[in-house]
Amino acid sequence: MVDPVIIGTVALDSIKTPFGKVDDALGGSACYASLAASFFSKPGILSIIGKDFPKEFITFLNQRSIDTNGIVTGDKTFKWKGYYEFDMNEAKTLDTELNSLLSYNVEVPDQYKDAKYIFLANIDPELQLKVINEIKNPELIVMDTMNFWIDNKKKELLETIKKADILVFNDGEARQLFETPNLVTAAKAALKLVSKAVIIKKGEHGALLFTKDKHFSAPGYPLEKIKDPTGCGDCFGGAFTGYLSKTKDLSEKNMRKAIVYGSVIASYNAEDFGTERLKNINMEDIEKRFDELKSIREF
Amino acid sequence: MVDPVIIGTVALDSIKTPFGKVDDALGGSACYASLAASFFSKPGILSIIGKDFPKEFITFLNQRSIDTNGIVTGDKTFKWKGYYEFDMNEAKTLDTELNSLLSYNVEVPDQYKDAKYIFLANIDPELQLKVINEIKNPELIVMDTMNFWIDNKKKELLETIKKADILVFNDGEARQLFETPNLVTAAKAALKLVSKAVIIKKGEHGALLFTKDKHFSAPGYPLEKIKDPTGCGDCFGGAFTGYLSKTKDLSEKNMRKAIVYGSVIASYNAEDFGTERLKNINMEDIEKRFDELKSIREF
Numbered sequence: 001m002v003d004p005v006i007i008g009t010v011a012l013d014s015i016k017t018p019f020g021k022v023d024d025a026l027g028g029s030a031c032y033a034s035l036a037a038s039f040f041s042k043p044g045i046l047s048i049i050g051k052d053f054p055k056e057f058i059t060f061l062n063q064r065s066i067d068t069n070g071i072v073t074g075d076k077t078f079k080w081k082g083y084y085e086f087d088m089n090e091a092k093t094l095d096t097e098l099n100s101l102l103s104y105n106v107e108v109p110d111q112y113k114d115a116k117y118i119f120l121a122n123i124d125p126e127l128q129l130k131v132i133n134e135i136k137n138p139e140l141i142v143m144d145t146m147n148f149w150i151d152n153k154k155k156e157l158l159e160t161i162k163k164a165d166i167l168v169f170n171d172g173e174a175r176q177l178f179e180t181p182n183l184v185t186a187a188k189a190a191l192k193l194v195s196k197a198v199i200i201k202k203g204e205h206g207a208l209l210f211t212k213d214k215h216f217s218a219p220g221y222p223l224e225k226i227k228d229p230t231g232c233g234d235c236f237g238g239a240f241t242g243y244l245s246k247t248k249d250l251s252e253k254n255m256r257k258a259i260v261y262g263s264v265i266a267s268y269n270a271e272d273f274g275t276e277r278l279k280n281i282n283m284e285d286i287e288k289r290f291d292e293l294k295s296i297r298e299f
Numbered sequence: 300m301v302d303p304v305i306i307g308t309v310a311l312d313s314i315k316t317p318f319g320k321v322d323d324a325l326g327g328s329a330c331y332a333s334l335a336a337s338f339f340s341k342p343g344i345l346s347i348i349g350k351d352f353p354k355e356f357i358t359f360l361n362q363r364s365i366d367t368n369g370i371v372t373g374d375k376t377f378k379w380k381g382y383y384e385f386d387m388n389e390a391k392t393l394d395t396e397l398n399s400l401l402s403y404n405v406e407v408p409d410q411y412k413d414a415k416y417i418f419l420a421n422i423d424p425e426l427q428l429k430v431i432n433e434i435k436n437p438e439l440i441v442m443d444t445m446n447f448w449i450d451n452k453k454k455e456l457l458e459t460i461k462k463a464d465i466l467v468f469n470d471g472e473a474r475q476l477f478e479t480p481n482l483v484t485a486a487k488a489a490l491k492l493v494s495k496a497v498i499i500k501k502g503e504h505g506a507l508l509f510t511k512d513k514h515f516s517a518p519g520y521p522l523e524k525i526k527d528p529t530g531c532g533d534c535f536g537g538a539f540t541g542y543l544s545k546t547k548d549l550s551e552k553n554m555r556k557a558i559v560y561g562s563v564i565a566s567y568n569a570e571d572f573g574t575e576r577l578k579n580i581n582m583e584d585i586e587k588r589f590d591e592l593k594s595i596r597e598f
Contacts, residue, residue: 087480181386183503184523204482205504206516217505217518217595224483256598296514297596299555 002044002067004142004245005112006034006238007131008121009078009101010047010071013274016083019227025274026057028078029121029144032231033238035278036265037119038064039286040242044112046131047123048104050076060279069109074100088226089203108134117245121234122146125153125160132163140196140250142166144237150177158193165196166255168237174200183208197255199240201233207259209252216256219297221267221289228273235269235278236262264289301343301366303441303544304411305333305537306430307420308377308400309346309370312573315382318526324573325356327377328420328443331530334577335564336418336541337363338585343411345430346422347403349375359578368408373399387525388502407433416544420533421445424452424459431462439495439549441465443536449476457492464495465554467536473499482507496554498539500532506558508551515555518596520566520588527572534568534577535561563588 008030014023030047037043044067051073061068076099082091106127113136120128120143132141143164149157150173157177161167167190169177174186183200187210190198200208206220240255240262247254264286271277307329313322329346336342343366350372360367375398381390405426412435419427419442431440442463448456449472456476460466466489468476473485482499486509489497499507501519508515539554539561546553563585570576 089480181388182523182525184521188523202504205501206518208521215521215595216598217521218598219505219516219518219596222483222507222514222516224481224487226481253598260598294598296516297518299515299517299552299559299593 001042001114002112003041003115004037004043004117004119004241005046005070005108005115005131005135006030006037006043006119006121006241007046007106007128008033008123008234010045010049010053011078011080012053013230014079014081015228015230015273017088017228018084018086020273022273024079026060027080027231027274029123029231029234031061031275032234032269033119033121034061034066035064035275036235036238036262036269037242037245038066039239039265039283040246040261042067043238043242044068044070044115046070046106046108046112048072048074048100050074050100053077070112072107074103076100082230084229088229091230106130116140117241118142119237119241120144120160120164121237125149125157129156129160129163132160140165140241140244142168142237142241144168144233145173147173147176161190161193164194166199167194168199168201168240170201170203170233196250199259201236203229203232207236207263209255209259211252214252216252216259218256218259218263219293221263221293222296223267223270226270229270230274232266232269236266239265260290260293261286263293300341300413301411302340302414303336303342303416303418303540304345304369304407304414304430304434305329305336305342305418305420305540306345306405306427307332307422307533309344309348309352310377310379311352312529313378313380314527314529314572316387316527317383317385319572321572323378325359326379326530326573328422328533330360330574331533331568332418332420332537333360333365334363334574335534335537335561335568336544337365338538338564338582339541339545339560341366342537342541343367343369343414345369345405345407345411347371347373347399349373349399352376369411371406373402375399381529383528387528390529405429415439416540417441418536418540419443419459419463420536424448424456428455428459428462431459439464439540439543441467441536441540443467443532444472446472446475460489460492463493465498466493467498467500467539469500469502469532495549498558500535502531506535506562508554508558510551513551515551515558517555517558517562518592520562520592521595522566522569525569528569529573531565531568535565538564559589559592560585562592
């Protein structure tokens with residue numbers, strides 16, 4: 001059975017950083033998220049590609065137990081071209097070709113409709129909402145977004161957030177969406193919209209979890225060599241949801257663990273270009289880094 | 300006995316934030332640091348004031364068991380005027396009157412020379428070095444600095460750092476001094492200069508401790524209402540050194556606790572203008588927030 005269902009983009013990314021470059025690599029929010037989730041569960045992707053999409057990429061996803069029956073084929077694949085400068089904190093976009101994404105109107109295959117866990121990775125909030133409405137009886141809806149939708153579809157974005165159980169976004173987006181510099185204030189505002197929890201991703205500084213009466217602060221993993229941070233946020237959300245769908249425990253305590261697994265996989269992802277690093281880590285590597293994160297926060 | 304000895308500025312601060320303002324309030328790196336240290340130990344200040352310095356400020360410091368015999372009196376007190384904008388992250392300076400600081404050439408009173416712990420709060424690195432040379436047999440030298448000295452006295456600053464056991468600075472200063480965006484890289488470079496440890500203060504994101512073979516990540520306390528962040532970094536360093544001088548345990552494990560106490564007192568300090576908040580907290584408040592920081596990092 002497919003779980004979690006992940007909607008998001010599947011893309012061909014061309015990325016340049018101070019440490020090298022890569023052209024037309026497998027990318028997109030749904031790819032990163034499902035690869036991260038696949039360490040824990042058997043995700044299925046809802047997305048669109050083009051006729052130009054390399055078949056070996058689909059084969060690779062399937063080898064990782066990712067169901068791709070929810071990926072439809074349009075004309076040309078969504079392409080993103082960007083670079084990172086010296087500080088590696090912010091991706092600069094050189095070119096975006098939306099291509100087939102422009103006409104995408106998600107259809108959920110029957111075999112996805114019984115899924116209990118949904119991860120709404122970054123994509124148009126109207127498409128995210130459509131998925132929520134088509135899954136029969138979800139137990140947990142985790143939602144990510146990005147500044148583009150805050151700028152361009154804020155009303156639709158807020159409507160979708162109100163249907164989510166857990167909102168995952170980064171510190172800049174939290175400040176922007178709730179018009180406050182204070183992350184605690186932003187998180188409390190967000191908590192009024194969702195049913196369960198708010199997670200704020202802070203890159204190298206870790207992540208924060210806010211529930212109605214508790215707060216958790218996950219440390220960042222001290223990475224010295226960051227080659228390409230593309231997709232780290234998607235990995236975080238995918239691993240978080242994947243771990244919860246595996247353990248079927250939605251307690252605050254287990255969400256804390258899920259966040260740390262999310263951080264671990266995101267930290268590995270930054271160590272190489274595109275999805276390369278995720279290809280050669282296993283559960284042993286993940287548990288090792290999980291334990292390291294335990295030891296660095298002990299006092 | 301006076302311990303730790305703290306050199307730094309004693310100032311009259313005029314501060315404006317979105318939440319109010321204050322004029323000619325007690326401030327300066329040595330004041331914040333010694334008030335923070337005074338919760339744990341009996342610090343003594345090395346600094347200079349002017350004839351205009353209100354006597355009641357000295358009385359207040361003495362009431363907190365802070366020795367002020369190392370404070371000499373020159374012409375006029377150092378004055379700083381600044382403001383914080385909406386985001387409260389960065390102080391903007393309106394006016395700096397160095398006044399008596401310009402002619403300050405620290406003299407260490409005899410009764411300070413047997414101190415075992417030194418906190419070199421932010422001040423000219425040449426004065427910091429002079430203190431190191433005049434204390435007879437120190438067990439621990441903790442050193443803070445700021446971007447001004449990186450810009451204007453980098454050579455002297457590096458000379459002084461080489462005599463310190465623990466360097467405490469903020470993330471921006473770490474990146475600037477070692478010319479790298481990566482904090483792990485900056486910390487490793489700094490570790491080559493000092494004998495014991497490097498601490499990077501990250502404001503709301505907590506603090507990092509690096510020793511030769513270990514790493515600790517302290518969570519930030521989730522503050523919703525920040526009135527005035529002036530002096531938080533000084534409080535952190537002062538409390539850190541004060542706690543170590545009280546416990547006389549320089550193990551990495553105890554340094555972790557000292558960092559958390561530093562974070563606790565810095566977080567209280569931000570809740571009101573100038574040193575106001577530090578006047579009405581006690582050890583019970585401090586232990587309460589220490590325990591809260593334990594619970595928010597548990598997984």
